[in-house]
Amino acid sequence: MTLRLTDVQNLLIDMDGVLYRGQTALDGAAELIRFLQTRDLGYLLVTNNSTLSPVQFTERLVGMGMDVAPEHILTSGVATAEYLRTLEPNGAGVFVVGEAPLIAELEKRGFHLTGRDADYVVCGWDKGINFDKLRTATLAIRDGATFIGTNPDKTYPLENDLIPGAGALLAAISAATDVDPIIVGKPETIILEQSLHMLGADAEDTALLGDRLDTDILGGKRAGIATIMVLTGISTPDEVEASELKPDILFPDLPALLSAWREALEG
Numbered sequence: 001m002t003l004r005l006t007d008v009q010n011l012l013i014d015m016d017g018v019l020y021r022g023q024t025a026l027d028g029a030a031e032l033i034r035f036l037q038t039r040d041l042g043y044l045l046v047t048n049n050s051t052l053s054p055v056q057f058t059e060r061l062v063g064m065g066m067d068v069a070p071e072h073i074l075t076s077g078v079a080t081a082e083y084l085r086t087l088e089p090n091g092a093g094v095f096v097v098g099e100a101p102l103i104a105e106l107e108k109r110g111f112h113l114t115g116r117d118a119d120y121v122v123c124g125w126d127k128g129i130n131f132d133k134l135r136t137a138t139l140a141i142r143d144g145a146t147f148i149g150t151n152p153d154k155t156y157p158l159e160n161d162l163i164p165g166a167g168a169l170l171a172a173i174s175a176a177t178d179v180d181p182i183i184v185g186k187p188e189t190i191i192l193e194q195s196l197h198m199l200g201a202d203a204e205d206t207a208l209l210g211d212r213l214d215t216d217i218l219g220g221k222r223a224g225i226a227t228i229m230v231l232t233g234i235s236t237p238d239e240v241e242a243s244e245l246k247p248d249i250l251f252p253d254l255p256a257l258l259s260a261w262r263e264a265l266e267g
């Protein structure tokens with residue numbers, strides 16, 4: 001796939017490692033948002049993180065100088081609840097390994113929390129994980145509940161450390177049940193198809209901007225969406241060099257992307 005920046009009408013943007021790292025905005029992040037707004041381009045911030053709601057992300061972003069409304073944010077928690085709604089328009093019983101914002105999105109769509117007799121086990125990142133939760137999730141899946149994962153990220157990057165992510169919890173439940181989850185977040189395509197739908201966009205005039213080969217770039221390829229990568233997050237230049245999987249365009253950082261994009265538009 002070749003990508004010309006002049007053809008990009010809609011941009012899906014990963015947050016962690018692209019717009020900020022930890023609590024710190026990255027160079028060019030606020031400027032990118034203003035650029036998209038001024039040019040009237042479609043944009044949606046798409047994150048695998050299910051532990052904050054869109055409103056909470058808005059608060060965090062505004063605190064870093066980015067004026068983004070909750071309608072422009074799709075979390076894997078919201079995407080998972082929407083996906084379940086398409087399967088069960090009238091709701092169903094769910095057992096959740098996850099945090100309050102994920103539970104709230106499910107309850108908003110008519111799902112009720114239950115235990116071992118759940119129809120679905122939904123697992124996201126849960127910093128309050130304990131043996132009882134793993135036990136109930138395992139028993140429900142062994143009894144026939146459908147196993148859904150918000151996102152596959154095995155680790156979560158802090159400023160200087162990698163700590164267990166949702167994928168590590170999914171792996172524990174998979175090991176105990178011999179069942180692999182249906183995954184909603186990147187690099188699976190459910191969340192990206194929802195993103196296009198929310199924007200009323202086609203894959204052809206959309207690009208995905210991310211920092212991770214194994215989620216953002218792979219997800220974009222699978223969904224037929226062109227990919228733009230910056231090197232301010234997880235994946236390193238050496239990894240991109242060594243990888244079979246390559247983004248359509250690679251920039252060191254957002255200021256480089258912005259200057260190329262402006263130049264392409266203004267000639």
Ligand SMILES: [Mg+2]
Nearest residue numbers: 014016017211
């Ligand atoms: Mg990222």
